[in-house]
Amino acid sequence: MLRIAVTGSPGVGKSTVVAKAVEKFGNQPGFKVGGIQTVEIRKEVRREGFSIMDLETGKSGTLSYIRGSGPRFGKYHVNLEDLERIGASAIRNSLSCDLVVIDEIGPMELISEPFVSAVEKVLESDKSILVVLHHSSRHPLAQRIRKEFEILTVDRENRDGLPERIADCLFRELG
Structure with a gap:
């Protein structure tokens, strides 16, 4: 069992590192990846929110957006309906997969009790x-992960090499 948490400053490329590592490893025949991936929603150069996608089914929705009616976190409104319907559900269903990916465990996601409960179940x-x-x-939950997982901090110097390093760890453990 391998447990890795990727962390770092906002915008440094944490999600990109994880996505590239999963792409390198997840293309193995017969290997199932489950969980969630988030992607920035951009309008030209301006970030306006984040989408959320179930990695196993491809179902996607909006995690947060600059306009909305959900709980406010910074400049974003969190879409609890999609976070719980897509995000928490994808995490619960990922128990049938070989690797569970959760991008991201952060303040927006942690305001949802069903999300927290789903992550705890996987842990x-x-x-x-x-x-x-x-x-x-x-x-x-974040404190627990810091204690139980190997923590990799992404910075501008190491972000290009980290996907390969993570994929190698996954190959050794699961391949």
């Missing part, structure tokens, strides 16, 4: 897990 399993962890969250 209690024997599944290998790769997560993106918000750099400064003090939520008890």
Whole structure:
């Protein structure tokens, strides 16, 4: 069982590192990756929010957006409906997969109790897990991950080599 948390400053490329590592490893025949991936929603050069996608089914929705009616976090409104319907559900369903990916465990996601509960359920399993962890969250779930996972901090110098390093770890553990 492999447990890796990727962290670092906002915008440094944490999600990109995880996506590239999963792409390198997840193309193996018969290997199932489950969980969630988030992607920036951009309008020209301006970030306006984040989408959320179920890695196993491809189902996607909006995690947060600059306009909306959900709980506000910074300049974004969190779409609890999609976070719980797509995100928490994808994480719960990922227990049937070989690798669980959770991009991201951060303040926006942690305001949802169903999301937190789904992540806790996966942590209690024997599944290998790769997560993106918000750099400064003090939520008890984030603190638990810091204690139980190998922590890799992404910076501009190491971000190009980290996907290969993570994929190699996954090959050794699961391949």
